[in-house]
Amino acid sequence: MKVALMVTCVNDAMFPDTGKAVVRLLRRLGVDVEFPDGQTCCAQPMVNTGYLDEAVPVVRNYVDAFAGYDAVVTPSGSCAGSARHQHGLVARRSGDPAMERAVAAAPPTYELTEFLVDVLGVTDVGAYFPHRVTYHPTCHSLRMLGVGDRPRQLLENVRGLRLAELPGAAECCGFGGTFAVKNAETSVAMGSDKARHVRETGAEVLVAGDNSCLMHIGGLLSRQQAGVRVMHLAEVLAATEDDAEQVPTEQPADLAAQQSAGRTDAIQHGLEQGATS
């Protein structure tokens, strides 16, 4: 099976670690995922703001970039929803029958948890993440795609992870794409309530399947100095015992890296000693 990663424009430009995590996770599960570098964006920002003509060439680019693959996997419920529910609409707007046919014939786009659970048939991806976590099911994952309890199944199988129930989980965080700036005050009012619920859980990490929503909630939590970081689900699922040393700290990365290297040396030293004694 030829699998393409659609990293999404937001992850490409702002959250490359999420894309790397998907690559690492899928390789660990035996999928040699490819990154077609002609890809840009799913066109959702244009469609959801009403710019359908502008979306036409972007969708055309999407279809061209992923032609020939058997499946497209993306770490975003929202972008998967756009590909599945909006590309047909944009193709009709183009008035070009060839584009309509191309969109209809495009490979299926899966949100990451759908791909893991439905296509690969795994719920235990061998991850280790020893932290107290709460999970926000983003609206498009939940209601547009209907991913249901797939993310929960995956999280429950992560060793060391303690999952705290998020009150009012199904309620929108208030991001909503351009809504976040066109109706900034309402967006922030919604996000403040979401952030309050996150804090109530006592979790250290808020996890979700969409970095755009996390950027919004995380931005509020950060401004509040709430002491809760946000993390994409893919990064939690990609984490293993090997990474445990590298789990981010409040220190600058170079210092953390030095310490981590030192610790590894110590372990290594201990092992060698044990072996010789």
Added chain:
Amino acid sequence: MSATFVGMPPFPTAARQALADTQLRHNLAHATGTIRAKRAKVVGEVEHWEDLRLAGAAVKARALADLETNLVRLEESLTAQGATVHWARDAAEACEVVARVARSHDVDEVVKVKSMATQEIELNEALQAQGIAAWETDLAELIVQLGDDLPSHILVPAIHRNRAEIREIFRSKMSAAGKPAPDDLTDEPAVLAGAARQHLREKFLRAKVAVSGANFAVAETGTLVVVESEGNGRMCLTLPEVLISVVGIEKVVPTFAELDPLLRLLPRSSTGERMNPYTSMWTGVTPGDGPQEVHVVLVDNGRTRALADEVGRQALRCIRCSACLNVCPVYERTGGHAYGSVYPGPIGAILNPLMRGQGDPQVDSLPYASSLCGACFEVCPVRIDIPEVLVHLRSKVVDAHREDRVPKAEAVAMKGTAWAFTDARRLAAGERLSGLAGRVLTRVGKARLPGGRATAGRLPGPGAAWTGARDLPAPPRESFRAWWRRTDGGRAEGPEQSEQKGGE
């Protein structure tokens, strides 16, 4: 009622004011939370709810698909049963019909059953201008009317008021409108309802003319249906000599049997009740029983415009249950007034533009008053895909401005973004620039996000709408695309090095 929605500012401006009203925020969070939970419980009891939704949607879709035939049939049935049918193209025509009938009976007052259609056409104001007082008899409508206020919810128009506020309105305003509130009025719900009952009773017994709307109008039989919870509707529909019903043309249902799914969907969706308390049905004139003169005013007022919109016409299936309002996270925080219409919330955000068209900045702002979270579609008993219609209406707003001599900043930005997204090389060039900015911000900036990554600081211009309340991460040194190219997808990379933690 002297308050009006005319001249309301666009949604973002109106919402700003509403968000600052702490009493409103508190009242709404409590009220919508309660009714949401109640609805979820009673809907959860129905084993085949989804089938029921499909059936309800199908009935309304059938009625709308052949609207002309159904309306002509309704007129024939009503006429055969002794009712007089009037057709009104717009609000002014509809109001004039009602005023004419009332004048012909030489009355200076009418009693009213709660009705969205009469709110929409601003009937009370039109009658008042002709010296006829229109008394609202629904408890919440009475509160709104006495308070010179505007409705903020379809089903519970005074949802923005709490009982302390209601007590104050009754105490200060009831005497000018009729029987005053008792001196020992408390804010106990039962006491407040008792005061309203005493106040309204004399109006019911005195009125010669009543005005109602209708939830459904059956073409086959000429039967009109009003669904209400307080019994005030039943009083208005039975005691007066003359009954005038103002009915939107989309209320028609082909056959009596097709009321079945709709009457099962409505109470569970709206009030969270298993069965509706007062469901009144009447078919023209029944000699010797109830009003002996029955008028039905069939109103278009923008409905045929909505019907002509292939994507938007599904909004005419709406049965005014308010489930979408109660579940909407935007409505919960801004309340109904911010939408500037008697139809607020998600359904209002699509109905108003569909019925009134594009061009008015206030109406044009409504399709954007949503995060597209989809909760409204999930609860809609007649399966109106509100997010789909919202996006469609946004495109109509954008299209209406395509010929503007000076394009909006947003249009320029969208065109630029689309240009960059049409070719990966352009995007990569942009990402190299943002990577440069990211290096500088990471080196110079002191603020860190939880977890350690640098922030982008406070952005100027439109970016301030984001960073006014939310931190934004600084762009990473290297985009995913650049990393993939540099490391051959990570195969040519040493130990994994995080890009997002900052502090390079």
